[in-house]
Amino acid sequence: MDARHKLVDLAAFMDRVNRGEGNPDFRYQAFLEAVKVLGEGGNSRAAAVLEVFSDPTSEPIASATTKAACGAWPGELGESGAN
Secondary structure, three states: OHHHHHHHHHHHHHHHHHHOOOOOOHHHHHHHHHHHHHOOOOOOHHHHHHHHHOOOOOOOOOOOOOOOOOOOOOOOOOOOOOO
8 A cells, every 4th residue: 555655646746747837857857767667677676766866977076066966867968958
């Protein structure tokens, strides 16, 4: 029942985003990619979902551009709508 509740909550979230104005940002795009990962099967879906939201680069940046985490890796500028 707990999993069912969470799925309904996610569906309601997606409905609210779809009713919104403008284009979804990189965080929602990452969310949709993570949802796809859930359907792929296997025994490491949690790790795969975390990878979707993670920064895959290994080189440190020169300086932080924000003061906090934003929930997903925005990608290269312009790549996924993060400007």
